[in-house]
Amino acid sequence: FAAWRARTPDGFVMAVKASRFLTHIKRLRDPEEPVRRLMTHSAALGPRLGPVLLQLPPTLRADARSLDACLACFPAGVRVAVEPRHESWWTEEIRSVLTERGAALCWADRHSRPVTPLWRTADWGYVRFHEGRARPWPRYGPAALRSWAGRITQTWPASADVFAYFNNDPGGAAVKDAEAFRRMVGAATVPA
Template identity: 65%
Template sequence: MILVGTSGWQYRDWRERFYPAKLPQRLWLEHFAARFATVEVNNAFYRLPERDTFVAWRDRTPDDFCVAVKMSRYLTHIKRLREPAEPVARFLDRATGLGDRLGPVLVQLPPTMRADPVALEATLRLFPAEVRVAVEPRHPSWWTDDTRRVLERHRAALVWADRLSRPITPLWRTTDFGYLRLHEGRARPWPRYGRAALATWVRRLATAFPAGEPAYVYFNNDPGGAAIVDAVAFAGLARRAGLPVTRTPPARPATLAERAGNGVVTGSSDPGPSASPT
């Protein structure tokens, strides 16, 4: 199963592109969760919400909804994985308020943090076995066998990351689920992805994660609603390839201007059907 969503849902420029003009912002999560089955929460990185907030997100979303949560920067960027026990315990105490809505925990490391497999292992061993963890190192010194062995030993996924329609990480399979983040495409209008780039990622996931193994895919190119458009296009390509995909809003046909551009597949700005999964 490919679970397709976006990195966050509260973007003002999505109003009238994805959210109806008169829909109050306090109802945006419900609108989003009726059209997508997963979201990645980035604001926990900057300020970890209280447990009550996570509980409220659980109560406001359907039973099949899944929330990936980004680890607080206190652990990754301030402590730089040193003394991880208290930050991890605090994070889990709050994020587990999501109950069965909790998806993978995203541990994104600073781009200036050089490889420290010992510190990474000390951090990963603090997560219970039932919590999936995806790690996104961003310094090239991490691309070693030692790093890969640590991830495999703790069944943590290496985040596959894309920028400008190119992988910026090794495409290692380190556990039984995948995690892909798409930050910025090369198509127009910026920062969208072109059809060929999206199709390539569909093939990579299909090869690495056979049916029955989940792959979480989040579009982080939010300006102008590009993430919504690209998530819809990606899901459509995956379905046409015969892959099971979680629900997405309906696609609309590309305009002549879009077809004359660079093959970007556009999604619908219409809110779509009220909740039916596809």
């Protein structure tokens, strides 16, 4: 973490994905030690520490109590995004936990379509683009990117931080799609 901080310019912010130990093995149970370890190490990023992502396993069913206990372990001021991948999470109880804790529901896309509800649960946002439908695979086409730019600009004010990540990297697709998306969001008069 310290080396990443040293190699990046001022103003650069990094998202940190929580260990699978917390999300997939512990399945959010007994979160105190894994969260403490993550935050101790990631503190070396200093001002470059951005949001922490909890990407949950697709087989993990909703557990509001465990989610709330896990989110409570994060220090005040740390932004946490949660990416559930089982449909049982799409309830008002889960939405309330996220909102009360100031955690962002990660808006996820697969095949150029949302695979999560588009709930705004925090004053900031987190979006993950997993795989588009354009060619060459797994690119995103202009229509899909414009739709997402519109969703974001209609949901958050221009002053809000919204972190968007493309992880569709075969052939450098993520870099190309991120640049195209940045231009579209910038065209919507939102600082990108």
